[in-house]
Amino acid sequence: MPTESKFQIDYRKIVIFGAGKIGRSFIGQLFGCGGYKVVFIDVDRILVDLLNKRGRYRVVIKGETDEEINVPNVQAVSALEKGKVVEAVATAGILAVSVGKSALEKVIPVIAEGLLQRNNNCPGVPLDIILAENMRSAAEFTRDILKKNLPSGFPVDSLAGLVETSIGKMVPIIPFTELEKDPLVVFAEPYNSLILDEKGFRSAIPEIAGLAPKNNIKAWVDRKAFIHNLGHASAAYYGHYLHADAIYMYEILDDAEVLRHTREVMLQSADILSTVYPDDFTAADLEDHINDLIHRFRNRALQDTIFRVGQDLVRKLGVDDRFIGSIHLARQCGKPYDKIIEAMSYGLFFKATDEAGGMSSTDITFLEAVSKAFDSTIINGLHIEPATDNSIIETLKSKYTFLLNSSRIG
Numbered sequence: 407m408p409t410e411s412k413f414q415i416d417y418r419k420i421v422i423f424g425a426g427k428i429g430r431s432f433i434g435q436l437f438g439c440g441g442y443k444v445v446f447i448d449v450d451r452i453l454v455d456l457l458n459k460r461g462r463y464r465v466v467i468k469g470e471t472d473e474e475i476n477v478p479n480v481q482a483v484s485a486l487e488k489g490k491v492v493e494a495v496a497t498a499g500i501l502a503v504s505v506g507k508s509a510l511e512k513v514i515p516v517i518a519e520g521l522l523q524r525n526n527n528c529p530g531v532p533l534d535i536i537l538a539e540n541m542r543s544a545a546e547f548t549r550d551i552l553k554k555n556l557p558s559g560f561p562v563d564s565l566a567g568l569v570e571t572s573i574g575k576m577v578p579i580i581p582f583t584e585l586e587k588d589p590l591v592v593f594a595e596p597y598n599s600l601i602l603d604e605k606g607f608r609s610a611i612p613e614i615a616g617l618a619p620k621n622n623i624k625a626w627v628d629r630k631a632f633i634h635n636l637g638h639a640s641a642a643y644y645g646h647y648l649h650a651d652a653i654y655m656y657e658i659l660d661d662a663e664v665l666r667h668t669r670e671v672m673l674q675s676a677d678i679l680s681t682v683y684p685d686d687f688t689a690a691d692l693e694d695h696i697n698d699l700i701h702r703f704r705n706r707a708l709q710d711t712i713f714r715v716g717q718d719l720v721r722k723l724g725v726d727d728r729f730i731g732s733i734h735l736a737r738q739c740g741k742p743y744d745k746i747i748e749a750m751s752y753g754l755f756f757k758a759t760d761e762a763g764g765m766s767s768t769d770i771t772f773l774e775a776v777s778k779a780f781d782s783t784i785i786n787g788l789h790i791e792p793a794t795d796n797s798i799i800e801t802l803k804s805k806y807t808f809l810l811n812s813s814r815i816g
Contacts, residue, residue: 413527417499419443423513424504424538425453425482427577431465431594433502433538438477440614442499446482447491456590457482463590468578468707473596488516495520496527500612502536507547510539514548518555521566532608534567538600540635542627542726544570545606567608570623572601572630576702578710582761595708601626625679625686632679632732633692634699636746637672639728641703642716643752644668647809650757655715656706665700667749672696674745675732681739713758717766719773723753725789733798747798751805780806 420437422429425446438444448454457463462480467473483490495501495517505513517535524533537544545568552562576595584591604611604619611619620626638655644667645658658664676692703710716722723729729750736743754776759765775783784799785792792799 413497415497415499415524415528415531416443419445419497419499420502421445421447421494421498421500422502422504423447423485423517424506424509425450425457426504427592427594428538428573428575429502429504430463430477430590431577431592432573432575432598432600433504433536434463434480435465435475435477435594436598436600436614436616437500437502437612438479439475440612440616442479442612442614444477444480445494445498446480447485447494448482449485451484451486453589454482454484460590463592464588466591466593467596468593468705468709469596470707472707488519491516492519492523495533496524498533500534500536500609502538503548504538507539507541510548511551514551515555518552521552521562522556522560525560525565530565532565532567534569534607534609536569536571536602538571538573540573540630542624542631542731544568545603564608567606569606570603570627572620572623572626574599574601574630574634576705576708576710578708579714579761581709593708595702595705597702601630622683622686625683628683628731628735629679629687629692629695631728632675632735633672633696635722636675636728636732636749637668637696637699638703638715639722639753640671640749641668642712642758643749643756646712646716646756646758647752653711653713654706655710655712656704656708658712659700659704667745668703669696669700671745671749672699674742678732678736678739678741678743681741682735711758711760713760716753716756716758717760717769719753719756719766719769720787723750723788725791729753730788730790730795730798747801748805751802751809754802754806755809776806 420442422433425448434444446457457480462476462478465475483494548568575597578593580593598616599618600616601618601620603623641659641664645664649658652658680687680689680692721727729746732746733743757765772787780803784790790799
């Protein structure tokens, strides 16, 4: 039924912060095709206007044959129109956020205002928030900022369901030529399961295809970070090291040496995860997952670029992410991590470029700093703690120096 007033909650409406690739190809697609009204919040005014004009967009699934999904019943609100954003939050049936960690800090205070207005209009009605972010402890991060932006005593834990996710869908950069034809189109792989925390919900879990609730979300978030993300980046870094002119992931993974390296890194991390989470994963489970992932990484139709997979070095090599995070787990349970730290070292030479031939500006700055002042850049740039992680820094430095002096690096 249509909403009778602007203050009434529409239980078949999802409000999604971030109309980017994951927001549109994954969250919006699942809920839009599941019968929900989809309302995007985004800073890109052109994108917002176009979504409102068309009321739908296309997702092209890149597999053995292309499949096109039309997502209907779509609206958008400019993130700059704060009053409208707060109202959208207050009247949402469910919320999702897919903006990245740095933008998430800016979004949460607005969500807090929406929660406050919602509770004033409809006291005691909770709002579930799907945290579609590639980050660990996303619920804790969000809860802390919400509490800082809400009145003392506001029942955050009962009125805000903070639902962590494991985002496993791969979405490539769309070529300029395709965006010229249709600025709203997104490409994606066929994988379509949204793993989320069943304990995070305060209302009933929506009954739509593709949702995969899990009891121990921490295990699944770590599986994504320390097998999927780790393996993907490892392939990109070593593949670029061996084949600097290659563009696509499938190209480098056609090299048996890159394939071997990638699989060994992922298997080493799988050994760590099966030790840390014995009630959630067996070694066989994780090996099957690795085989499936490598098959997906080699999807030629997806045209996923080495640049996309490897760029953003400060985040991907940072203390809370795929390499150092898995190394820390290994040290906790006494497992080896030599292959993981070797894979990380190749990232310190990653200079892949985008479609226009440019590198990420932050990656350029980071790599220049590494070459001039290795220790301080690793400590201050990647936030690796010298007191507790000195052996990691020294091993990484040794491998970096070896590669720097090898014939491949010029």
